[in-house]
Amino acid sequence: MTVTSWKPAQLADLRECLELMTADGTVPGGVIAHGTLDGQPGFLTAGIVAPECGDARPGPDTVYDVASLTKVVATWPLIGSTGIDLDTPVSTFLPTVPAEAPGGKVTMGQILAHTTGLRADTRLDQYRNRSADLAALICGEDLIAEPGAGHRYINRGFILAGLLLAQDTGRRLNDLAAGLWTSLGMTSTAYGPISRSSQVAPTEQRLAGAPRLWGIPHDDNAALLGGVAGHAGVFTTAADLATYATALLAGHRDGTELGRWLARSIVPRAVIEPGIDRGLAWILAGDGRAVYHHGFTGTSLYLFPATGRYLAICTNAVYHHQDNRTALAPLRDVAIKVITAEP
Incomplete structure (x- = not known):
């Protein structure tokens, strides 16, 4: 340099x-x-x-x-410092997300690269008065593309990453x-x-x-x-x-x-x-x-x-x-x- x-x-x-x-x-x-x-x-x-x-x-x-x-x-930077494996499905880290859920197979690497295939519209207000866990709700929605198939800027992925960081570390x-x-x-x-x-x-x-x-x-x-x-x-x-x-x-x-x-x-x-x-x-x-x-x-x-x-x-x-x-x-x-x- x-x-x-x-x-x-x-x-x-x-x-x-x-x-x-x-x-x-x-x-x-x-x-x-x-x-x-x-x-x-x-x-x-x-x-x-x-x-x-x-x-x-x-x-x-x-x-x-x-x-x-x-x-x-x-x-x-928090993902980098915690050493979370980028290729492991998020369902491995989030106990409320079934492995068979549409978003359960998404990885942290795909979240960071915006290639998850998760729904592009964020709209968390649609989950008001729902009793299910937020991570499960996000991952339970049908995907709009196969994970890894291509780039689409998606806030939902980073919302999920924030939830995963808290779950994995036990800290807010x-x-x-x-x-x-x-x-x-x-x-x-x-x-x-x-x-x-x-x-x-x-x-x-x-x-x-x-x-x-x-x-x-x-x-x-x-x-x-x-x-x-x-x-x-x-x-x-x-x-x-x-x-x-x-x-x-x-x-x-x-x-x-x-x-x-x-x-x-x-x-x-x-x-x-x-x-x-x-x-x-x-x-x-x-x-x-x-x-x-x-x-x-x-x-x-x-x-x-x-x-x-x-x-x-x-x-x-x-x-x-x-x-x-x-x-x-x-x-x-x-x-x-x-x-x-x-x-």
Whole structure:
């Protein structure tokens, strides 16, 4: 690995895009952390946290609901640290799931690679007033494809992974995650709900005239699970994401347990589209050189192990928009362009 610093022009492109998206109302504001594994992070900021927070400006310690970044900030590293066999059917770990259940033969490796064939719609609300165990309900549904047959992004798999982690370790998922984050020095990362303040970014207003979601998960299914789930529910800061990215990249260089897990996870497992693959949880681009994941609320984390560089984007884009893949595309396009640029 040759550690490569960020070029001023690359950071200027990121800043300009974030400022333009703030000015046109795509996001109230946001923070981008940038750095390398052997240096201190830098931060680009724009706009405000949200109108509810007055004049408060976003910064390294502003807390954001990171939505699906939960998959790679909580669930994925915990699976790596517990050493759960990726090829063993989930029914082996979950006593309430019969081996003959449609989802009983799904493996943790398939969950991480989004190749389970489980139903794509999450909709845990359909299980209200059902007495059966949630894992059994999820695995009892008919599959939409044969496990391992192809890629389809499925939150249900990571919900199941969170349940499996708790069952296998005998500890609650939020407790497991808190121990991990503490060990890495991520002092501002936690599952919600968290207290409202001017440094916690609100998200969506679900009903006209009602308060916005603020300090509680934007994801409906995470909320149904009390805010603690394998697919969503984590709140964190750009500073903590920089700490996490540094630990991953340094571990990859030094061959630590976490680094070996990252190396194993960035081998392509399934094709998402031409040029884009899925490893274990992570998305891989540029022949696997760039490693990243997004969160629906307006967050992203990018790693480039070959150069030791990272980017972490924190915004609350759902404050204004639900169609975030379109709204956030310009910033995400710039991010992947600059992190994969030749040194």
